[in-house]
Amino acid sequence: MNPELQGALDSLGRIVLGKDRQLRLAMACLLARGHLLIEDVPGVGKTTLALALSRVLGLAFQRVQFTSDLLPADILGVSIFERDHGHFRFHPGPIFSQVVLADEINRASPKTQSALLEAMEERQVSVEGATRGLPEPFFVLATQNPADQIGVFPLPESQLDRFLMRLSMGFPPRAAERALLLEEDRRSMLAHTEPVLDPERLLALQAEVGKVVTAPALVDYLLALVEYTRRHSGFKQGLSPRAGLALRRAAQAWALVDGRHSVIPEDVQAVFPAVAGHRLLPVERERGAPTPEAILNAVAIP
């Protein structure tokens, strides 16, 4: 285990209780320069996770609550005429931040959603003809209510692909929830949590992810997984080459979190459900298509 990252994860684990796996995946996602989608019911600690991440890693944090009347300018920013100076001045929106929590992203109109997603992909924003770079590192943590709730615009399939991972938090285990109830309020806990990493160190770690070795034997395993989803009749279409690249990068990041410089099959297995889950489209909902875990069981490690 990478000591710096272990320290960060320990710190996070004291705030977000009983969710070690999710925390690790979130960390890997951040290191892989990906964005994270958390799909869950309200009140399970999504915002706390985002806040804790930015705090522990020493990153600037902004939160945007998505509503159905939210406009792209509300996220990206707007130029306002300043009478005193006699010209327009750009007021950057909340997206100009290192960690952005896009809360309940599927409540906003598709237009606003796509403004956010484009910024995530390009890591820059074009407003009124000028291109403005977003800060580094840049990490979007979007939350989404389960699609069967009312009043939501589900993210289109092509947009879901923009998120490296999708997690679901789930209710905490009983012991964790007991501690949650016993101990002090998480928010005040956050206030006196010291950052474990700084942005420079984080950028260096992000650069290291790409150098984690993926041996030919491991690439064969990635291919076997991807090909399996393409051959399986339960999916409308299998994983795309981009999904394959995402899977590799996530596995590299996971290996780095684990303190290794080469990927082993378990790394792939650890990130596969989070990376592939939202990219695989079953032909019929909930019928016939195997779960990511079932895929992992079915595909032999070459």
Added chain:
Amino acid sequence: MATLPATTTAATYLHTASLLRFLAVMLLVLAPHFARIPWGETLAILAVLAWRAEAGRRRWRMPGKLVRGTLTILAFAGVWWSYGRINGQHAGVALLLIMVALKLTEMDQRRDVMVTVFLLYFVCVTHFLFSQEIWTLAYLLLATVAITATLIEANHAGEPLPPALSLRRGGSLVLQALPLMLLMFVLFPRVPGPLWGLPSDSGASRSGLSDKMSPGDIASLIMSDELAFRVRFDGTVPPPRERYWRGPVFWDFDGREWSEGMPALSQNPVVLEVGGEPLRYEVVLEPHRALWLFAIDVPDPRQLPTESRMAMDGRLLAERVVRERLLYKAVSYPRYRMDGELSDRARRAATRLPRDANPRARALAERWRAQGLDDAAIVQAALSMFRQQEFFYTLKPPLLGRDPVDDFLFETRRGFCEHYSSAFTSLMRAAGIPARVVTGYLGGRKNEVGEHYVVRQSDAHAWSEVWLPDQGWLRVDPTGAVAPNRVEQDLGSALSLEESLPLGLRRSGVDAWARLQASWDLANAQWNRWVLAYGPELQEEILGKIGLTGWRDLMLALTISLATAVGLFGLLAIRRALPARNQDQALAAWRRALKVLARDGLLQHPGEGPRAFASRVAEQRPELALAMRRLVESYLAARYRDAQPDAAALLGLREAARGFAHAARRKRAPT
């Protein structure tokens, strides 16, 4: 499939472009036969091909059964009319060709295309019935590539393949077949004679030496450049004037025409005393459809070529008519004595002359005898006459009248070897000296590239033999008295300037061209020597050297080599079809190490990662936990740590595997 709708067009089973290519290949395969079959049939075949091409382009329907039946009957009739039979070499091939062409008129299913393609392969084989030259093989190999390309195209659904691609694939298939072909050629047991008996009508008219000689009836000798045989001398090569290749011997003379007369194989064996340095040589004889084998005077009767006999007049005879190239070895001695004693019958045959023919020649001989000359002196007198009087050597002699010897000796005095030997032998017989005409070849030209000698039909020669008491039969070449160059060098040098040889026979030419010809001749010689002459004897000799004797050994060797070849090919194919996992040494070592666990039912699931499996093992077999962890970590290091195979990590893994095996054994022992 059998009941395709009537509207089926070519395009549904063979694309039009493929059809046209198919027809072109067919033309290529049939073409060499066109010179051998009646021109009418050639035209008919071409017409069918042209019609099929047009029908394919315009999507015409194939003709009905009535039309096809009529055409078939007509084809049979035409072949019968041309040959008087429908089987045998020529007629059979002619029938096959027209039927292949007619097959096109009912080619409207893929199945028909296949049948036609296989017929084309068969037609390929029939070319060898007529020609077994190098170029035939080369041509037919190319044709085979083309047919195979057609086969590939016919089996290719959808858009037609580019011709270059199908040709390349066809070529590669043929190339793959070549080693097997060579193997079969070398190892398949040879039977004497051709594989199938060539029908007797083959090669009905061939030029060469004849069993008759009638010098007066030839106005112009057309010199043929055709090959008679090739010789390779083992050791000393005699000069051209000593290379008299003995062929047919003529005893009977009716005043105009010489013929063999004397039964070739009399009960009296020829008596020979031989001396001098023996000449050893190897002849590859072109088929001449006769029994004669040629040997330099005079072959050693104790070392005759296999399957040959010596006739009483000293010539060699094969046991069977020479219908295919024949390789034989012979030994000759330049000094010899033949027939020290002459039987009465032989003497009568060798002095017989028609009573009233050629009176002037007879008178001349009697005059010599009256002068008191003995036999040897009379021979010399005749030669002096040729040498000193106005006799000329020419290939365009005047025709001779009723008494050709008289006309030649006293009137025209122009002629070539046949005239001189005929006249000389007549004179000798008139003088009572036993004499006979010997025909054969003289000289032969060296192939500078291949160090062998080539004897052509233009080297044919006739000379005489006279029998003198105590000396036996002596060779006398009267042509040498007139044109010494013919004997010393070759034909071209014996002719006058205005009567030069046709271009092909001129021996002095541009050097490069001569060299090229020599090289080609050498290639042919080797081809004949090693491929066409590869019969039972040569096979036995060659394979005997590597310890294979007899049919059993041959069949065994053939079976083993074929099985090995097919087996290797199969293994290769299987290997290619298998995933590359066998090459992954780290994985192999890991799997080997885990076998000991498999005995206890502890198996790594297909989707189970090595670490996950290791922790499961550690749970179930706590005593192995440490060894297992070392094993899995060294396995991960060897297989996943580096992009390139890591030899050191592999060694580490093997060591860990040994340690694991050791631990597993130790812990199992007590239980």
